[in-house]
Structure formats: C-alpha cells, structure tokens
Amino acid sequence: MKKLMFGNEAIALSALHAGVTLGTGYPGTPSTEILEYFSEFGGKAQWCPNEKVALEVGIGVAFAGGNALVTMKHVGLNVASDPLFTVAYTGVEGALVIISADDPDMHSSQNEQDNRNYARSAGVMMLEPCDSQECYDFFWEAIRLSKEWKLPVILRPTTRVCHSMSIVEYDEKEYTPILPVKYNPDKPGRVMIPGYARPAHRRLREKLAKIKKWNETSNLNKEVIKSGKRGIITSGVSYLHVLEAEPGASVLKIGMCYPFPEEKVRNFVQKHEKCIVIEEGDPYLVENCRYYGIQVEEKPEMYRFGELNVNRVRRILRCDTSPEPPIKRGRPPRLCDGCPHRATFTLLGKMNCIVTGDIGCYTLSVLPPFQAMDSCVCMGASITVGLGLRHSLPPEEAKRVVSVIGDSTFIHSGIPGIVEMVYNPPATGHVVIVLDNNTTAMTGMQEHPGTGKKLSHEPTNQVVIEEVARAIGVENIVVTDRVSVLEKAIEEALVNNKTNLIVIRKTCALLRKKQQKSEVTQSVGEQSNAPTGCN
Ligand SMILES: Cc1ncc(C[n+]2csc(CCOP(=O)(O)OP(=O)(O)O)c2C)c(N)n1
16 A cells, blocks of 8 residues: 555554554644544543653553554643653563654744654664655554563654655554453563662663664665765754765664664775764764764754755855844734633733643733743643742742643643642632633644544533542632633632632634534534644
C-alpha cells in the first residue's frame, strides 16, 4: 500500500499495525493528532489528565505484557520525567514506546528544549524519524526493540515531521493482532527499593552497552559516501535539508541517537578530510562526538535557535554568520472574537490586578488590547506562582494578585496548587479564577476529565472542578456564566482574605460552532469527526 500521510498519521497507523494495546497521552502540539488518528483508525486511545499519568498507565500496560503507545509534546516529558527515569530501570514485559514530539522554533510552545538530552540522561533508547515513512517504520522498530530488550523506547519526531505529508509504503498483511496478556510477577524487577534499584541500574547499563554495539551496524543509521572531502553528520528532518542544500555530499544520518553509534561515526569521519555536524537545536551529536574524542566541526551558535531549513543549512555549510533575514511570520495569534475569556481579562485589567497566568488560549491576553497577564511559566504554575507573590508582597500589593487557569490545565496540574493554597494560605488569602470553556481549546478542542467525555467524545464520568475544590477545602467558591456575577465575585474575593475559587463557565465559541455544525450534519446523516488540530 502507498499513501500520502502526515507524520502523526503514519505513527498512528504503525501503532495500529504493530498491535498497540492502548494509546495514552495528553494533548500538546505537535503530538496531538497521533492519538486522534489512532482512535479514528480503530485503536484504543484515551486522553489522560496529564503526561505523568499517561506514562504510568502505559507502564502498567507494558508490565502486563501489552504494547503501549504514550504521546506528548516535548515539555510533556518534563511532567512525565519522574516515571521515565525509573521505568528505564524496571524495564517492561511487553513494549513501551513514548512519543516526545519536539518543537524547535516554538511554533506553539513555551521553550524549545531538545529532548535528545532526556534519552541520554534517563538511559532510554531514542529514534529520530525524518519523514512520514520513517515515522511508520521507526515506530514499528521501536516496538520491536522495546520487546527485544524489555526496555522503553522514545520516538522523537519534530514539528516539521509530525505536520508534513509524504508518501508511506506499508504492507497491511504484516498486521500484528493485539495479543492477549497475562501478568508475570517480577517483584525485584519492578519494586524500586534501593536494594532492588541498585542491581536494576547495573542491568540497564549492561543492556545499553549491548544496544550501543548493535546500533553500530543497525540499519537505522544510513551512510552515503560520495566524496572524501567533507562529510556531513545529521539526524531527523535536518537530513532532508542537507540532501537539498548539498546533493553531492557524503552523509551519515543517525536514526538511533541514543545509545550513540560511536564507531559508526568514527569510521565515517576517518573516511573524510573533515566532517561537520548539521543538527537542529542543542549540539547533542557534537557533544557525543567530543565525548568519544571524534573531531567534528559544529554549527555556529546562532543556528542553535529555531528550526533549520535548506537556506540555513547552506549558510552553515559556507560558515556564513552574517545577520539572517528576519523570519516572515503569519498573523500573530489573538483571542478569538466571541471568546468567553475576553470579558474576564477586561475586568482584571480594569481592577488593576497582578495576574499570574497559565498556558492555554487565554495566555494571549498578554497581548494588546488586554495586556492583562503578568506571568506564565508552565502548566499549573498560575496558582503556585500567585501564592508565592501573595506570600512575599506587602499586603496591599498582595491583595491585587489573581491566578487564572483553564479547565484542562486545572485538571492537568492545577489541583496540587489548590492543595497548597489550602494547606499554606497566604495572610491575604488568594483568588483563583478557572476559565472553564468546556474543552482543551488551545490544542484543537480535545476532551478532558472535566468535560465528562472521552477522547472519542462518548460520555464518561465527569470530574467537577468546584467539587474538587470544595473537597480540598477552599473557603469561598463561586460558579457563574454571567460577567456581572463574575465582576462582583472578584471584587469580594480581592478583599475577603479567604481562599477563593471562581469558575467562569462559558463554552468556547469555536466549540459551540463545531457542536452546532455537527448537530446539523448528524441530522442529514453525515459524520464529521476529523481531528481539528488547530492551534
Ligand atoms: C506539559 C505541557 N503539556 C501540554 C502542553 C500543551 N498545552 C498548552 S495549554 C494546554 C491546555 C489548554 O486548555 P485549557 O487549560 O482548558 O485552556 P483553553 O486553551 O481551553 O483556554 C495544552 C494541552 C503544554 N504547554 N505543556
């Protein structure tokens, strides 16, 4: 079969064909569509409250002998890093493949961290696909490697790979059915008390040494020798830029970047007068070469920032460090007309509040005309950073501090902040506003536990935000869909020295539109279930 596919679509199809028992994840650009496609293709997929939970559920699947797919964006791996480091020790019974979709140039992210560094520090195998075909093939290979070594594997596509289309060839006949699983206990292997964790760490390093040896000759790394003059070492999508920028060059493309195929790289370098590493982001391949004493040239520091493209690769190859032409960007994003978040930020501006914000559509309130957000660090940080300000500012200033957080983000990592607020209340109390638009709007309107619907939009149990806050012990809770009530509630909360939670519940304007459209299409007997992926 031959089909034009997005990278994310190819990963999902490969997961289906490789017999993935369960796909878990939390939305995040550029990874979101993987689970949506997987579900559309007939796979069993579910959104989890956050990435740590998604990975831990995946670990359970793989402990049971199943095949687990766990998806997230690069910063999601920060949230999931606690189980990541230890599942490397425990290993798995079935297969565990974690997708870390990285976002160089921060098209839709708060940082451009390079998660190849996680592979090295956690001791987890990592594969880097360059196009949709490799997304399909490498996912399959990741499942195979995970099963063979009984270890987790990270697949790291980047934005361009996830969201570009290219041809994928696959053989539907090689389908692996989802196999029945059975629990095989292994207490010393899975209960990481120090006495069991010490030998587990040694076991991991022994396996990694063997995998490194295997990777020296694995066909995941491709070598094309054309001239003995200058060789180029590259990985991921940079490989495609290199092919276009210098078609006549000798190239070594690293497909498995951890464990690092040291001898393969050394041999390649020895065949050339000099070698340069072309890689996006951090100098990960360069640092590995240096560590093993392999002489290579690296890109100038200015190319560490943002994505590479054919022009930038040409510039690197001719050592051009002159200022680059500014990148043409499209219309800057802004809150939609009719967005229910607008009224809240108009009020907060009017009341001269210090607003500790969070990540979601509402982060755009930092831009004109609102300019009503004062901080945004990472998901969940609105409540806790706000508490820190309240603890340290003089009382009159402290009373101006308000934390705003979206409904999906509240469930993702806001709840521990509410616990902190109740446990260590500042002298002036605190005010948390939940902007509940009944969806994860930022990443394309995914369901979450607060919507009471599953990934497939079928109904399930609902986690009710105000009930969670009440159970934790928040003193004053107001839930409204009316701006006049919201205004009064904020005014009172700013002076009552209590712990306050105000939920403004108004459905996202785009979701309302989509729901109305789907009611119409359903009434004429059509289906409209394509992933939205807007952000
Ligand atoms: C750790 C982490 N995971 C995922 C994301 C991607 N992301 C940013 S905000 C967000 C949720 C937004 O939903 P919500 O809080 O309901 O706000 P809305 O966009 O609906 O206003 C997601 C999934 C991220 N930035 N960081």
